[in-house]
Amino acid sequence: MITLYATEPGSIVHLDGSHFQVFFLEKLCCKVAAVKVKQIILFDWCDITAPAIKCAIARSIPVGFIADGGRYVARLHDGGKCLHLSRQKQCFGDAEFQLAIVESLLRAKLHNSRVLLMQLNSRRNCKIVGKAIDSLAYLLEALPAVTTRKGFWQFEAASARIYFQALSYLLPAAFNFQGRSADLAGDRINSLLNLGYALLSQNLYACVQKFGLNPDFGNLHHTCFNHTPLVCDLMEQFRAPIVEALVADLVNQNCIKIGDFLPPDERGGLYLHPQALQEFLLHWETKLQSFATHLYAGQVSYRHCLELQVKEYLACVKGEQDVYRSLLCQEAIARL
Template sequence: MTVLYVTERGASLKVKHQQFQIYHNSEIQLSIPVNRISHIVLFGSCRLTHGAMSLALRRQIPVMFLSYQGRYFGRLQGKIAEIDYLQQQVKNSLNPEFRLRQAKSIVAGKLSNSWILLRRLNRYHQQTEVKEAIAQLADTINKIPQAESIDTLFGYEGQSARIYFQALGTLIQDPFQFTKRTRRPPTDPVNSLLSLGYTLVFQNLYTLIQAIGLHPHFGNLHTPRHNHPALVSDLIEEFRAPIVDSLVVYLLNSNIFIPEDFTAPDNRGGVYLQPSALKIFLKHWQTKLQSQITHSHTGAKVTYQRCLELQVWEYLTCVLGEQENYRPIQSKM
């Protein structure tokens, strides 16, 4: 199974003989069997024909709509939450002890993987600032089990994120500079790549959560609010450092991207990938998702894409009461 990305301006996604076909300037660019597609991502003004839309809905293939800059617009997805799961999710959302237990695991997973990535990247540099950040993250991780509220956990998470990103910036080589995390819009190339990567992981998890019948809006660390899929925001946390951040550092420090691959700041200060560079990013993105790691619970070799799916099932076992605490994956040194 694979993700179908459509990036060409003015391209059309059609269907014929149970195959999705991408047309651009009236010429077919790609044809791929429907049963090989897990979900579809359309960038910018790409067009989805009625036939392709109908088939995607019948086959329960989600379609995501992003701007050319990678900003999320919306999604087309037919499946809704399983009623038994939804009832249990609502019940759990009203249980402060359940929410706090899972929130502790989520924050611990995020900070632990951030800590491991900094240690891995700093192994040969031994920068003092990074060493101090690693020590501060370790200290905060040790405090998490004693946290008495979700607000306290948010405080730990926010403070640690600032420390982590400052340290990460010192590990990114010239000509790129990164001093802090900026969103909506991302104001430099590093933030642009981080935002795009986070958006793609977020939508991937959203698809997997709905595919097994969970409702994406009932989270634990993040609380339900209007039009916010809180559960997706919960489950993405452990994957930010090992999937997105590590890839971004690799792409920039390996000179795969240069400053000219990014747009000049727009009227809001936003910086984004050029269309040709977006294709390069997506190629490396798919390679990253298909790279293998040792799953920290099973000990089996799995791809990151499979790992995303396994973690959604892991959370379902907590929803159903089959285990008490959610277990995030933990990166290896």
């Protein structure tokens, strides 16, 4: 199963019988059997024909749209295949269920963020980063005392400020990363993070749809502008080990350079050049195919981890499991 990307402005995804085709400047660039396509992602000014959309919907193939080289825009959603809606509504009204899920996800987010800082700082031994690692450990110890959604939000915001400030010391100074800014990619690192989060969101959405869950019923996130709450929830455990680790590797190893970005647009946003975007996507697919140690499945790819964690959530919704076991990096388990 593959992800079909359309990246060049003006590209069009067509349907020819049982095959998707991607044309650019009226030239066939790619042809793949629909049965082999897991999802379709279209970037700036790419298009998809009505027959291709109908085929995607009929085969439950998610179609995502990403603009400005990395900003999530929208996705096609077949809302008629939510198989567990009644149970999700019950869980949505169960404060104890929701808080337990949120606590597990935030614990994993802090674990995995802390582990990434330790990995990146292992050779640099930056004292400021070391203090941030200790601060995250303190917050992990304090997490059980949080008992409200508002408290969890405040807790998450505080930990994010500590984490991203520390991360800025572990990336090349030339990128001038000052901290996380989700609204506008005014610097190159935030642009790469936005792109990675958009791709992660689309991949998790495909898993949520595959297992018949309604993505609109979240736990930490009840409303998300232009996003689906359940997907935003499940992303928390994957942000550091997948997206932030990939971005750090790409810039620290000089795979993505300052010159790989287009000039700022009218809003001041900085986005990858189309060729650099294709390079990013190659590294993204390699990252998803790389292996992680899963709590009960052993060595599996990150792509498979996404499915396993959605299935884990489904088991909790159906009442088959009492505790949601979030994805913890192996190093986090070993050190804490």
